[in-house]
Amino acid sequence: MPTSMSRSELVLHALDAYERALATHPRVLLFKHSPTCPVSAAAREEYEQWKSELPDAPTMFVDVIGDRPVARGIADRCGVRHQSPQAILFEQGKPVWNASHDAITTGSLHAAWAPRC
DSSP states (O other): OOOSOOTTEEEOSSHHHHHHHHHHOSEEEEEEEOTTOHHHHHHHHHHHHHHHHSTTSOEEEEETTTTHHHHHHHHHHHOOOOOSSEEEEEETTEEEEEEEGGGOOHHHHHHHHSOOO
16 A cells, blocks of 8 residues: 655645645545555555546545544535545535545546546
8 A cells, every 4th residue: 555645645634724725726536544444445545546547636635543533524514424435526615526435446536537518
């Protein structure tokens, strides 16, 4: 499992960083991960593969164990029920797509990120 984070990925340790990222990026993908869960590990592999294919896509990452208040606070602020693992796509600061557990695949992330007509 990769341990280094890409230049376009923001590791969240505070909710103000989450708010700044939403204000800075018209589109940003958040990945919530539990380091103790095998389902989350599989989803993270899919997420890491997607990131390797789109290295400039802005992303946020939160460890739901190490930064539990941040993970829960994001759910409260964006209105998407907390799950782990979970991916949420934000456009203009609003959640427009989310997936959890085994629905997080490289393909589903590409489909969510694809431009809309």
